[in-house]
Amino acid sequence: MAEVKGKLYLIPTPISGSEPENVLPQRVIDITRHLSYFVVEELRTARRYLSRIKVQKPIDELVFFELNEHSQPEAVEAMLTPLLQGYDVGLMSEAGVPAIADPGAILVAAAHRKGIRVIPLVGPSSILLTLVASGLNGQNFAFVGYLPVKPDERRKRIRILEQRSRTEGQTQLFIEAPYRNIQLLKDLISVCNEQTTIAIATELTSADELIITKTVREWKNIPLPDINKKNTVFALLA
Structure with a gap:
């Protein structure tokens, strides 16, 4: 048996x-x-x-x-x-x-x-919820986990991801330790091309949920949202 x-x-x-x-x-x-x-x-x-x-x-x-x-x-x-x-x-x-x-x-x-x-079993995934709510390419995407902690290495990684996105038309999704969220967003805005689109999704499914998708040029012209120490997923599409 x-x-x-x-x-x-x-x-x-x-x-x-x-x-x-x-x-x-x-x-x-x-x-x-x-x-x-x-x-x-x-x-x-x-x-x-x-x-x-x-x-x-x-x-x-x-x-x-x-x-x-x-x-x-x-x-x-x-x-x-x-x-x-x-x-x-x-x-x-x-x-x-x-x-x-x-x-x-x-x-x-x-x-x-x-x-x-x-x-x-079926349940919420912050990565997929970010993708579908971002308006970025849902036909071709990659989740790349955490970016490097050291500033120079992190900015270098952002440039690589942006180039990959541009070459392949691929949405890049990543996360950060919540207390480093603001610095990561600032690096994205300073490093990426003005036509690159950056999306953030914070505290998804909660009463404090916040989802913003803008080009780098647009991000430079608005006050940055308070995402410090909040669970956030980032996405970019060049």
Whole structure:
């Protein structure tokens, strides 16, 4: 008799302070409530969220594995144990969908190697929401993660991304540590060609949501919005 393996559910979570039922399908919440095993990026955040949606079991009876950029391969393999024993497991990011700008991809890859069924669930992605709300090219785009921290390297990277965008007609999307948002926006405005379009999307799905798309020339003629220490996605199209 073939062994029965559990399913790995990729569970999205809210990307702002929004109520889960306002940004997640009820089916996603229901599936999450009935799971007993979770792989999470940050334990405290996960426990808080699961309490918020009123999981079926007491929080202290749930089993958690922490997966982050420091997790070793053998630890990732151990996270597959419940799945191989027939239990379903939920993979949760700290915010948004797992495995995008998130270490969860290594667990998904390991699950595929073991023949475990992977089920992605529908939920908010700040990257895709930024793209669709920006008015930039949604037929050809790339998410390139974080830009370099050092100013000279960051500006050099911006020039490379702008040239790639110009050559390929490709929208470039990226993020920054929230406390460096203003400096990144200033660098974009100072480095890029005046005809290049820059979009920002801040605190998406929240009451403070802000989405602005303007050319560099237009950005130079308006006061910069207060995006300091706010979750923001940037996009450019040359």
